Structure formats: structure tokens, C-alpha cells
Amino acid sequence: MFSILNYTVEHLYIVFIACVFSAIIGVMLGVIAYWVKYLDAIILTLADIIQTIPSLALLAMLMLIFGLGNTTLIAGLVLYSLLPIIRNTYTGIQSIAPHIKEAAIGMGMSRWQRLFKIELPLAFPMIFSGVKIATVTAIGISVIGVLIGAGGLGYPIYRGIQSHNPGLILSGAIPVVLLALLFDYIMTLLEKKITVIKK
């Protein structure tokens, strides 16, 4: 029982680190896609392609660079989580009413001031929902990290499969399902709250 708790904590830790990185990188790429007109198609297509690579294949390829262990899994999760965050940042800013942007420009706000005072705050509910999708997906995908030597709840599941031990499989699988459901629930609540505040 104690070990399951450990695995859960490690699992969450991996997902958390991955999501923080992908949120930072994803928002940055989303903003670049919005700022630099001809880059938007390239960035979004690339993120789309990464998303299409089977997760096991992606992790295997990253393993060649980062070796075995948690780092590879985190790198894989970051790449995997980018698409929803980039896309939501990009469309979130893009969909702000043109007259609000015009007012901001007309008042003499610089590009960075507009980004931090107007565009990112207004796009935040949408960015957050991108992060939610990324988090919930990452909780599920990180289970296969065990195949490239990473920790987390994938380990008891994998061991359970190898030793034909249904109890062991479930001891890993149930927490993963519960985590995914719990995060989805909590973040959906937060998402609604933010949307209400920002209207």
C-alpha cells in the first residue's frame, strides 16, 4: 500500500513537471504564432505532427537522446502536451474582439504591454482549458513511461502484467483512472470559475 502511494506521488511529480514546462513553452509558441503571421501554420502543423506520433514511438526516439529514466518521459510528455496549449493560446488571443485590440493599440500600449495586460488575461480561460486537456492526457500517457525506465504508476501495472497478477495491475490502474478523473473534475470547476470572473 505504501509503495502505491509512492508510485502515485512520483507519477504526479512527473506529470506536474511536464505540464509546467509544456505550459511555458506552449504559451510562448502560441504567442509567437500569433505575433508572426507566417509562422502560425508551421508551429501548429508541427505540434499536430508530434501529437500524431504514437506515444511509445515518441518515447523510444527520445530515449535515444535522453537515455533511460524520468527525464525522457518528461520530455515526451512535454512534446505531447504542447498541441492543446499552443492551439488554445493562439486561438484564445486571436478570438479577442478586434475593437479591444484596436483600443489597446490606439492608447499607445506596446506589443508586450498588450500581451501581458490585455491579451493573455483575456485568453487565460482558454489557455487554462488547454492545460487541462494536456494534464489529463499526460496522466494517462505517463503510464507507458515504465517501458523506458521511468517511474510512476506504470510500474505496478507493468509488473502485474508480467507476473499475471490482476491485483497488482489494478493497484496501479485504479489510481491512474482516479487521478485522471479527479484532475479533470477539479480543473473543470476552476475553468468555469475563471470564465465567470472574466466573462
Next chain:
Amino acid sequence: MIKFSGISKSFGKSKIIDNLSFEVKEGEFIVLIGPSGCGKTTTLKMINRLIEPDNGSINIEGVDISSVDTVTLRRKIGYVIQQIGLFPNMTVEENICIVPKLLKWEKEKCIERTKELLELVSMPYDQYGKKYPTELSGGQQQRVGVLRALAAQPPIVLMDEPFGALDPLTRDALQDEVKALQQKLNKTIIFVTHDMDEALKMADTIIFMDKGKILQMASPEEMLRKPASDIIREFMGKRIAYGNSQDLSAEAFMNTNVVKTTENKQTFECLELMKRKKVNSIIVTNNNNEFRGIITIEDLKKRGKIEGPIGNIVNEDAELIHKDIAAKEAFERLIETKRDYLIVVDDEKQIIGIINKTSMVKALADALWGDLA
């Protein structure tokens, strides 16, 4: 203050602004008006460089604005747009304080300024300062929009159809408030509208544009009196005919629907005519359609059954006026002579109409409420 010199701008193949030159004096309320696509909004947006001209230069206080950094320039020019454009993620206070904060004003000074401004439009700070734009009515939102533009005390304020989306009552109130603010604070305001009533009400000077050119730049008074082209006249609509009431002639408002007969008609015929036309007086003319006199039903009754031509019994005592006489003079004569009517004649002394108290009342009503007919 602001000087346009030979400004042109094309979007693709269509020329939006065509060699535009004009000057705006300090403290002036300028209204740009014209049919849609005339280039008025483009002209406005060139002042804060939201649109850059292809040719020509714009000077503000002697400085060519193309040499000024856009961000610095815009912070010195207030900007109000039709869709208001308040930032929904900021409170009323934060919205108003945007430019002062960009200019690094002290926090206390920002709050002080917000209070002062909200006071100007009767929106107490304690009640509204911490509210979000969505909690305000449309009129209140645009008031905040105007205050936001005024916050950093810019000498120039640009307004792009600021009241276009408001209901008529709110629009009217805001027009009064903005006009009062402008006079009080001595701002130079450039205001775009397509509503002539608004232009006449607000402007010191109206610039009427069409197809990227200025058709006329004049005070409201002068534009009403002497519109420079048919398009302007059309835009002014009914205001114009009665606006220049000084130039209005007797002919313009006389009653042309008069019953006339010739002097050799028999009395009985005249009575029949009165009955048929439902009038109680007839103008009698000679064979050349010149005035001979007037006959009323009372005259006929008084004389009983008189045979013979009507010419023998007409009342020749009447006031004749020429059709080109000024309306004002005609009215004065009507009142002075205490007559019921004046006969309007043309150069050949032909009767073309009458002026009575009814036509006077109608002319007054038209001037007040537009053409009723």
C-alpha cells in the same frame, strides 16, 4: 495644431484619401462627416498612425508625426471608438488609469484623477470605480470610454462614431456631456460621424468629405446656409430649406391653392363656385389674370340678389406683394396691415398665390419640425 498636407492613401486600387489638406486650430471641435466610404475614419486614424498615409505629411504642433514613435504619439492622443473597447478584465478604475500608468504616474495621482473624472460624468467613484465594464449600461460604458481617453490629459482627442451604438436618449445626453467637457477642458477634438444632427450640434467646424476629398469645411451655420454641393444639401435633408430662413421668399411658402375667377362672371356663378370649392372668398381677375379685387360670401349676401358681372361689386382694397419679397417682410406686412391675406404676384402682375395666417403658421411649423407636407 493639426495640419494635413497633401495626404493620399490607397487600399489596393481604390483611392481612399485623395490629396487631402486642412488645418485644425487648438481647442476646435472638428466633425468629419460624409457618406460611408468617404474616407472620414481613415483620415481620423492617420492622426494616431493606426493608418499610415502613402503621401503627404501630418504635423501636430509643427512636428511631423511620422518622425514620432507611435507609442509615444498615441499616449498623447485620446482615442474613443464606437464599440467602446473597454478591457473586460479590468475595473472601471483600471480602465481609466491605463494611459496614466503607462506614463508612470504615481498611484495616488491615478486614483485622484479617476475620482475627478468620474465626478465629471456623475458616476461616483465609490459606486463605480471597482465595477467591471459588463456591470455597466451601454451609456455608462461609453462615458468611461470617453474618460479613459481624457485620463492622461491629452491635448487632442479622436472620436470615431462614439455614440453610434447608443440609444437616442443616451446619445443625446452624452453629446451634451462631451460638448461641455470639451469646452471646459479646452480639448481639440476630431469627431467622426455620419449623423448630420450630431455634427450640427457638436461641431465648431464641419468637414464634409466625399470620395477622399473635402467638399466643404465650414461652420454648421455656414454649411446650412450655403451648402457647397448637392451631396451636402442631400445630407442636410430638410434642415437646409428652413435653416436659411433669411433667404426664404414669399413664394416659397405662399398658398397656391386659390380659387380665381374673371370679372365678367355672373354673381350667381360665383356663388356656385364658392359652394363647389368650399371656400368663402374668391379672387377676381381681369382678362389678363391681373388682380381686380376680391369677393367674399358676406359681400354677396349683403347685396342680396344682384344680377350682373362680379366685377362691379368686388372689393378692390387689397395688399399685393411681389413673389421675391423676403418671407419675414411678408409676414410683417400681414401683421401690420391687419389683413387676412396678401396677394402674391409675379413680375407680370399675374396672381400666383396668397399668403394668409394659415400659411404663416405652416411655415413656422415646418421650420420647427421639418417639412410636414
